[in-house]
Amino acid sequence: MSIEKVARLAGVSKATVSRVLNQHPGVRPDTRTRVLTAINVCEYQPNLLARQLRTSQSNMLLVLISDITNPFCSRVVEGIEAEAEAQGYHILLCNTRSQLRREAAYIALLTGKVADGVITMDAADCLQELQGLIGDAPWVQCAEYDPAIPASSVSIDNREAAFETVRFLAGKGRRRIALVNCDMRYLYSHQRESGYRAALEELGLSWSGVAYAEGISCEAGSAALRELLAQPEPPDAVFTVSDVLAVGVIHAALEAGLRIPEDLAVVGFDGISFTSSLNPPLTTIEQPMNRLGARSVQLLLERIRQPQAAIVHEVLPWRRVERASS
Template sequence: MSIQKIARLAGVSVATVSRVLNNQGTVKPQNRERVLSAIKESNYQPNLLARQLRTARSNMLLVMVSNISNPFCADVVKGIEAEAESNGYRILLCNSGSDVKRSQSSLQLLSGKMVDGVITMDAISALPQLSTLIADAPWVQCAEYDEDSSVSSVGIDDYQASRHVVGQFIAAGRRNVAMINHDLTYKYARQREQGYRDMLQEHQLDGFPVEYAAELSFNAGKTAMQNLLAQPVRPDAVFAISDTLAAGAIRAIDEAGLRIPQDIAVIGFDGTELGEMTSPQLSTIEQPSHQIGRQAVTLLLNKINDPAGPPERSRLAWRFVQRLSS
């Protein structure tokens, strides 16, 4: 099926079909709908190489995720993909594992003009190396950012969200509040820990030594909680910096014969569906994961269309979800 046949089927001009396919120019909503319906009906597949030669764009975006097994990252990618497709783009996904060498291999797609821009979710410690590799290509840093960077970014205020968690524990009369953190090379981990420490200090409460999970996994969360339970003083509340770690903590508490939240309250972070699967269901800070992904694409397309434009920084709203674990 050619573009000319699509035009005849939709009853519009070839130029109108071209504008719809390339997401360029102004098209009347009814004409756009007719073109899209004709494309769907005929199962039309545009010649991407021809389009790239014609427009100097590939209509492909590279998405580099540090850990795709993290439910939060997976949810963000879903938002990225949905917004990209609604704007006529496809995504290429790289599970970098925070490995700069693996990232370097994927980023060669930029120099080869195989992708038009990149969205990264790597630790902030990797940004200097990534900056060298990405250079002046359109780039958005997602859920992990540097306020002083020239790179556009989107995320939430992790510091204030963390303070809110500790405030919930304190308001409920908890005094021995522990924390399970992960990797401090990530800025979000440092901000959440700082919010935890500051809130305890302001209320003149002694914090536990922060327990650092070996990885962002259920088993690592369980092990971290077992270590906390082995302390001379048992915590009466635990703040885990991800729902995955919190789920592991809940299992450890249950296996120790303790009750949640009566003996130990637990609050997680991210707002993934995992929080509704635990027993009891998990209280958590809900990040707008899909919206973060969609906003990352919006910022990236702004940069693609206006390379000289200033960096944009979006901080989206989070919310606390109260469930039975706290």
């Protein structure tokens, strides 16, 4: 279907249809509605390649994430997509697995103007290499970031959240508080472990135990708890760096005949929605996942529209959601 037929159906000129397609502000709302209705009726697909050659803008944002199966990443992407669409953009989602070869292939799309800018959620330890690939293109680091890189970032204070979680568990009378951590390529893993150890030291708790899960999965969480329970003096509380790991911890604890929270308190991290329906419901550190995504888009569009805009390192608030597992 051609643009001429869309214009005839809507009773407007081809130029007006073009202005609507390009989100031009100088179109009356009722005219815009007629054109969009005609586009839907005709199932018209604009030639995006031709448009970007004319405008040097694709209205597409490249989003690099390390693991699409991680519910935290999925929720952040929801926020990215919703805000991008509200701003007249679409996203190109790339599951990189934090592999530089895959990242390089996707980032090449920036030089071809298939995308106008990039949001990364890759592991922090690969961001320096990514910087060389991204160059001067607009870039925002979401959740994972390197403060030495001249690109804006959005995150939470992971160290503070972990520190306060240990204080919370100690306030409940727990004295053998363990941490289930995971891939140390990620900044959040370092920050949460740092907060955990700092809190133990401040509280004068000599017992510590850290198990490193092999990936973010329920099975990995269960294996980590079994490792901790094999110690001569097992933990009476477990703090995990992911809700998914916490689910595995609970499963393994119940299999071992432990009562939650009487024998073992469990606290997760992220605030994934399904944790409220677990048995028992999971206490968790809730991240503003959708807001992390939306704010990343807003900061990226500022850089796209104003290349000299100031670099921003924004820290969003977290909150503890207390439930029966603690």
